[in-house]
Amino acid sequence: MTRYRVMAYVTAVLLIALTIGVIGKRLLHMDGFDSFVTGVGIAHGWLYVIYLVFAFDLGNKAKMPLGRLLWMLLAGTIPTAAFFVERRVTREVQPLIAEEPAPKPAAV
Numbered sequence: 001m002t003r004y005r006v007m008a009y010v011t012a013v014l015l016i017a018l019t020i021g022v023i024g025k026r027l028l029h030m031d032g033f034d035s036f037v038t039g040v041g042i043a044h045g046w047l048y049v050i051y052l053v054f055a056f057d058l059g060n061k062a063k064m065p066l067g068r069l070l071w072m073l074l075a076g077t078i079p080t081a082a083f084f085v086e087r088r089v090t091r092e093v094q095p096l097i098a099e100e101p102a103p104k105p106a107a108v
Helices: 002-027 033-061 064-078 081-099
Strands: none
Touching: 002 033, 002 064, 002 081, 033 064, 033 081, 064 081
């Protein structure tokens, strides 16, 4: 759960930065945004792939319906959506984690 939450926040922040960079570059025609957009775009792209793996893993373990899993996977492509989806997923999955029996300590 923690790795999904961390990656959701990281991808969301990078996507917001990328959106601001693209607005500065394309709409406002500001100089200096070319390398920023390229760097943040590459970082977001690779980290989004990691986010997809963690989100899919969490969705499978929580036995989420396909529609909810798809929404969770696509949240990393819509600016700010990952913040809201992460919060909702956490509220839904947290009770499932609490229900799992604690692992027995290994015999020494």
